[in-house]
Amino acid sequence: MPTTVKRPIRFTRRVTDINVSPTLAVLNRATELTAQGVDVVDFGPGEPDFQTPRRVAEAGKQAIDRGFTKYTNASGTRALRDAVANRYNERYGTHVTYEHVICGTGGKQELFNLALALVSDGDQVIIPTPCWVSFPDQILFAGGEPVFAPSRASNHFRPTVEEIESLETDRTRGIILNSPCNPTGAVMREEALREIVEWCAARGAFLIFDETYEFFVYDGNRHASAMQWFDEFPETIMCVNSMSKTFAMTGWRLGYAVAHPDVISAVGKIQSHSTSNPSSIAQMASLEALRGSDDEVHRMYEAYVERRAWLVPALNRIKGIHCNPPDGAFYVFPEVKSFYGRGGIRDSQTFANYLLDEARVAVVPGGAFGNDDYVRISYATSMERLREGVARMETALAKL
Ligand code: PLP
Secondary structure (H helix, E strand, O other): OOOOOOOOOOOOHHHHOOOOOOOHHHHHHHHHHHHOOOOOEEOOOOOOOOOOOHHHHHHHHHHHHOOOOOOOOOOOOHHHHHHHHHHHHHHHOOOOOHHHEEEEOOHHHHHHHHHHHHOOOOOEEEEEEOOOOHHHHHHHHOOOEEEEEEOOHHHOOOOOHHHHHOOOOOOEEEEEEEOOOOOOOOOOOHHHHHHHHHHHHHHOOEEEEEOOOOOOEOOOOOOOOHHHHOOOOOOOEEEEEEOOOOOOOHHHOOEEEEOOHHHHHHHHHHHHHOOOOOOHHHHHHHHHHHHOOOHHHHHHHHHHHHHHHHHHHHHHOOOOOEOOOOOEOOEEOOEOHHHOOOOOOOOHHHHHHHHHHHHOEEOEEHHHHOOOOEEEEEOOOOHHHHHHHHHHHHHHHHOO
8 A cells, every 4th residue: 555645735825925805704703603593783795785686687587598608709798898888988988999898707807817917026006095805915916016005084095196106116017996995985086086097107007996886976976987087098097897786796797897908908818718708698687787777776876875874873873983974885984993902802803703792793894904993884784784783783882
């Protein structure tokens, strides 16, 4: 019998350098508790609690019935890429065509592909924080170095060119902006965004602009998209968007990027050797979503407006919590640091653990997004659950 020597499995730097999403730790515990029959109020999810609009889902069913179930062009069907291009042209008067568009398996995949296409070993990419958890790890995976530019709470966490330019080095390759922002809800003002676009263009740096939450902007704020200047800066601006949040289509996995045709070709090459086309069925559903009326999206929006209007003052009534009304997305980002030092709470992680243990309420620690004084609460859940969760939080925090 040959003797087998047990050896550790060897992994690449690509894997050892990145982390499992830290947002998942508390949420995984919440899911386990729920599975055990515990009634947890889950403020974690980053996905709409609504169903995909019926006409959109019907289009997906029809794709199956009609046998539209085969490979498509690896970058997406011509019809869907045209529909994305038209949407931008109608909105911003740009002149983009299907050659500027690639459709993939979620916005996340296009962000990932862009990082792989644009970032070489040692390149620095500036990311304003708090930021969505995947941005830094995607840059690390590509061999680059994320450089964090903390945004100020006093400026509602809206990034500024000054915060970014102070971090410039000869290795700066680009910037990732996300507006409306997950987790803070910050919506960039047009002037500040223009300054950053010009700053990037002057240096030949790329600007990846993630507008996944573009539809969810409140209180008379307006979503400013970098795409409005695309024709002026086609080598600089790379926009990523998604069907997930706007159309409540998270599980369909369909997102897209709009960029210079050379960038789209580069990203397309990567995609052609990894996932190939996004699901043909999801593409048909997305085409219907983009071409049809936005009525159901408006109904979802109205529900978010109502929830946010109730939630922000309700949180501020809890002693020790300070919550600015966020400009957009479907998250609030309250400051909770006044509880640190009490009842074993040291940081946002232990705060979230306390809430889960004491109140059976799941929130996401702000440390995961780059600011440990805060937690993220999603209001993509019913008013009833919001009321229940906030009442439980109030009781549990009063004990501290
Ligand atoms: N960008 C941001 C800021 C997000 O929050 C998310 C999802 O949570 C995505 C991109 C990716 O969404 P999807 O891959 O579902 O299109």
